Amino acid sequence: MDKVLRLPRDPSKSSKNGEAIMAVMPLKINRLQRFPTLFWVVNTLELFERGAYYGVMGYFSYHLKYNLHFTEDVIGILSAILLALLYFVPIIAAGFAKKIGYRKTLLMAFAVLIPAYALMAYAHSPFSFFFLILIWGIGAGAFKPMVSATIAHVTGEERRNLAYYIYYLTINLGAFIVPLAIGIFIPEAMARFTFILAAVLITVNLLITLLFYTDPVEIDPSTRVGEVFVNMARVLSDRKFAVLIAIYSGFFMMFSTMHTFLPLYMKDFRLMPSWFTTPLLATINPLTILVAGPILSKFSSKKDSLKLMITGMSIFTLGLFILGFFPLGPALIVGIIIFSVGEFITHPNFISYVSKIAPSEKVALYMGYAFLPSAIGLVFGSTVGGFLYRFLAVEMHMPRAFWAVFISIGLLTIFNFVLYNTRFGAVRPSAGVPAILPNKSATLPFLLLIPVVLISSFSLGSVTYFGVEGEGAWEEEGEYVLTRVESDEMEGNRLLEGQSATYTLNLYTPNVKSLNITIKWVDEPDMRRFGREYQNQPDYFAAYLTPPNGTRIPFEEVTNPNPIGGEGELRVTYVYDGGERPPYYNATGDYIVEVQMVFAGDYRPRVGVIGFQDDGNDFTISYDYAYYQRVD
Known part of the structure; x- marks a missing residue:
């Protein structure tokens, strides 16, 4: 039997920041033939939708700054608005879909996304982007839970792990293939055409839904959409779970730099050749996961969730340190590969950890709100990160100081996890997993490293800035x-x-x-x-x-x-x-x-x-x- 990392039975009630990229296991062709047609239909929808999203995100920050001349703080705020909608709209959309049907919800989501993407190609002001991002976030957020929920309904429990492996593989294929094509065929000056391409891909999804998608479950008009907020308040009233969410948000504050500020960092400080565009940069993360995922999955399948979380966050923080403190092209690539490995190890084990600390009768309820750290960390990180990047990296020409702030957040998050487990205990007794805690004194260096990282980032001096209105010393x-x-x-x-x-x-x-x-x-x-x-x-x-x-x-x-x-x-x-x-x-x-x-x-x-x-x-x-x- 294949050794795999166990997934929640209904991953529509869990989440990952960009998407869950959890279990990876070998595919067997004869097993693929057992899935119903609707399973392949929704995976096709996921492939095109994620391709559209990550294709746009590949050029998003670059286009706003270099083509439209938005400031970094404005870019951070716009990204935060989008991410807030991507993580809070799904909880409403899931209940809404039960009330009116999955098919109608998908059609409404696509009908909203198509004009949003198309009009962003011609938007030039922060206000117009603000309005269109609201529409984009609502459409993408409404789509987000539909595919995973459909898969949960159309696949049997004995094939659930394989089904979700294919689902996560599809996500990463979309995140890799479309940005790769954009990076090769669409030059930076024509970045706005990525929005047109995204609109075309979503139009294909609309047609597929009209022709091939059918509701996997009966519509329940009695469903109360507002019940999700009641459940959220009930979960957050558990102080142990609320503290866990607050601490783990630090990890996603670090991750918020990936799509918003990492592309600007590469271009502003001329770390790569001019032909290496930001969409090509965006392919490194999903490619790393596609290649290293099977190995990492087997490595982590029998390990303690907490130890793996701390290990993953440590690896992620190391990746940020390498790419941030060594402003060179090779260091940038190596750093992304390393933090991608850390990302892969960390989040699946957080989902597993939540399932172990939740009261046995409330496991499903707690899993449904395991997305909250992603939402809080990404929104807060993008907002604060925009102001920090503008002040530290652009105005002071000290990108190391910018990255040092987020590295420090990672170190503090690791230390707080140990304190959390010392105070609240590792897992509930019924989880069947021993409470193997890291040694508290062994994690003290993480806390002591914070001032060292911050001080050294300033002492290493400035880096030549080549961004908009940069030094341009080459003219002389x-x-x-x-x-x-x-x-x-x-x-x-x-x-x-x-x-x-x-x-x-x-x-x-x-x-x-x-x-x-x-x-x-x-x-x-x-x-x-x-x-x-x-x-x-x-x-x-x-x-x-x-x-x-x-x-x-x-x-x-x-x-x-x-x-x-x-x-x-x-x-x-x-x-x-x-x-x-x-x-x-x-x-x-x-x-x-x-x-x-x-x-x-x-x-x-x-x-x-x-x-x-x-x-x-x-x-x-x-x-x-x-x-x-x-x-x-």
Whole structure:
């Protein structure tokens, strides 16, 4: 019989921060054929939904900072709002699904997610992202419990472990495959298209649900959705469990840095080559779990849960120390691999530990709220982390100090776990597991390391910051020279009144620094008809530029409308200020110019009121751009 880490019987009532990636065991093909069709349908939904989510998260922080120029504290707050919804909406959605049906809940979730993802591709302000993240979080949170609950209903108990292994494998495959594809095929300057891709993947899920998904259980209209809050209050009234939640939240405060600040750290301090994008960085964690999971699962299957939790948190903290205190590319990769191993060991054993300390008659109830440390730690860590990253890493150029704060949280969490077990005892007597506690004095070094880590992080000094408005010291090194290229004027463009047209400027040169575009037109000459002279009135144009980052910029009205008989002009200047050292490609790509013929001045007589209509006008577009050219 395969040795596996035992899962809760209904993992829909447990959680992991990004997803539970617990038991891993060898697959046997003949066993896969025994699962019903609905099992494979919901796993397909999970694959696409998680692919959409992690694909977007791969570029999320980078896009907000480098393309839209949001500050780090704003990025942290937006991430916290999303995470809060992802962990609190499911408890309502689970009861809601019992009341109206799983299928309707899924369809509603997808119907909300599709426009949320699609509109974020065109959002440019923190307020618009705040509104769309609310919709995103509600949709993703409503979807979150549906798949695991469906699997619980359609699989027998004898195959439950294998079923959930496939489920967790699907999650990590989605978290690996889609960001990998995005990192290869979607450049940083076009990061907004990841939102479009996510909308497409969710649309596929909507169609799959409409065609193939059926409710696994009967609808119960008498279900009281508000009962979940009553149960939460009942669980938190247990002081022992409430303290455990508070302590374990520290682990997820550390984990909150993974998707929000780790990508910024890599880019801001230029730890990896320019081709290594943040979605590629996001693939290291799921790949580590996919590769190392089977080995780690066998290693941990017979060990004490508490010892494994402390071991896992220690490994996770070590990973943060390596990537944070050694700002180098190899250290970044090694650190992520190490903390991924620590993550894998820690959380499954927390779920196991909760099942052992809960009163025997309330195990299911306690397991249902084991997600609370994830919610508290991720939300609080993202919010506080945004302000800390901006102050310590960006303004003071001391990323080690930023990581030292979270490393210290990890060390304090480990120490508090030992105190917790000294005060409350390890497990209930009926759990059948001996209370093997770590030696209290043996964990004292964890507490003593905190001031050492904090002091050393400041004493090691600053690190060169290359982020938005960074030092840009490379401009003085003489390796690159700013070169300007003039374009030929594009003649013969004509628009009728009320019409608009779009033109694409393909700037595929690397290291683009600035672009100037000018639109000109000349007032038509006066005309004579029936012996009378008619004067042409001014024309009015409007134009907008959309660079690769998706920001829509209006043209400056130099002379608009044109003077009678004179020339009209619109002009726009786009300057890329990312601060990267060449070669970079963030300003390379398609620049979309939208021209609108708003009003064409008619021909009016010099004396009288009846004239002739002017239907439009011709205009020209010219541009020049500057880029950093390497000096050989």
